Amino acid sequence: MARIGTQLAPSRQFRSLAMADPFKELFDLQRSLSNLFEGSKVSGEGTALNTWTPAVDIYEDNEAFLLKLELPEMNRDDIKVNLNENVLSISGERRFENEDKRDSYHRVERSYGQFYRSFTLPPNVNAEAINAEYQDGILRLTLPKKEEAKPKQISVNVK
Numbered sequence: 001m002a003r004i005g006t007q008l009a010p011s012r013q014f015r016s017l018a019m020a021d022p023f024k025e026l027f028d029l030q031r032s033l034s035n036l037f038e039g040s041k042v043s044g045e046g047t048a049l050n051t052w053t054p055a056v057d058i059y060e061d062n063e064a065f066l067l068k069l070e071l072p073e074m075n076r077d078d079i080k081v082n083l084n085e086n087v088l089s090i091s092g093e094r095r096f097e098n099e100d101k102r103d104s105y106h107r108v109e110r111s112y113g114q115f116y117r118s119f120t121l122p123p124n125v126n127a128e129a130i131n132a133e134y135q136d137g138i139l140r141l142t143l144p145k146k147e148e149a150k151p152k153q154i155s156v157n158v159k
Helices: 012-017 022-038 099-104
Strands: 002-004 007-009 056-060 064-070 079-084 087-094 113-120 131-135 138-144
Antiparallel strands (some): 079 087, 087 113
């Protein structure tokens, strides 16, 4: 029993000791630790809600930058890509597909909800030529470099 002021209040841990499920408690601890490090909110059913951060790869070659974001099971209409003052932002929402059958799930580890990612573009990106494609759960953004930023091959004449 935990003492609060002068009253005695039963400890939450003490009350659940009689009906303790070590696997549930271990899962709850794991979820709490993940929650602490990831910053997402988790519902009582174990479903990560509210926000999530999709993984992104950024690649650069002589011609362009390529961004690849993992956005599985999302519709193209649920993804928004904006460019404002040299900041590229990608946002959207992944919805839990079976809201009505949530109680039937034993475990839900994938995150759902809204996301927002933003990237400040380097000055050598040709903003008018940015291309976005979405296929197989991957959003591919191609950010071509301006012509003056591309490396130029200079031929050497032999005399």
